[in-house]
Amino acid sequence: MRTTPVLLPILSRGKHRTPRRGACFMEYASYLAGEKWSDHPSCTDPSLASLARMVNDCTSDAARGQLVTMIPSVIGLTGDGTITAIRLAVRAASAALPIASEGRQRALAAGLLRCDELLAGWGESGSSGSRTLIRSALEDTPGASSWAGEFLQSMGSVSVSSIPFMSEAIIRTAVVGIADACVQDSNQRLRELLALAIADCTAESSPVPSIRELQPTP
Secondary structure (H helix, E strand, O other): OOOOOOOOOOEOOOOOOOHHHOEOHHHHHHHHOOOOOOOOOOOOOHHHHHHHHHHHHHOOHHHHHHHHHHHHHHOOOOOOOHHHHHHHHHHHHHHHOOOOOHHHHHHHHHHHHHHHHHHHHOOOOOOOHHHHHHHHHHHHOHHHHHHHHHHHHOOOOOOHHHHHHHHHHHHHHHHHHHHHOOOOOHHHHHHHHHHHHHHHHHHHOOOOOOOOOOOOOO
């Protein structure tokens, strides 16, 4: 039977050797889950954990404490592998694209177009939540979208094995893009992004087609 920890770590940036030195979002989750102290615990999907670590580190010291209430929500959200990684990358990129710098906009637009290709290839409807987010974000940034479309024409297809790395890169670019954007509410936007990502993974925990059941169309 799990008991309430005697010592509750202080949420702070980066990795920490012990709870007494503080905790990042995912280290705190591993602590509450009763796992070995780690910022990569098995209780949370790797892509969601990556997003949580980035949001933790890119949120200001003054606002980081507002993330604490979300930590228990990620425990047990183990995701569905590749499809979860893509959907979280879409969630992050679509939130960042309208406000990111021009260079990051182009990278994010290219990432969204690639994610849309993959989702379509796996038979996901154009009216699905992820593909609707992609379409809306790209329509709001026509310049970046046009550049990304031309850029991807010269690129080859993405192998399944490279998708986790692609998703990780998209998530990192998106979170930094929000944090560095010329907006007054970057902390709030980061917090809302993480909350929506957790909600996505919670909804996905209901029976959904496995990535093994989703095969690219010829």
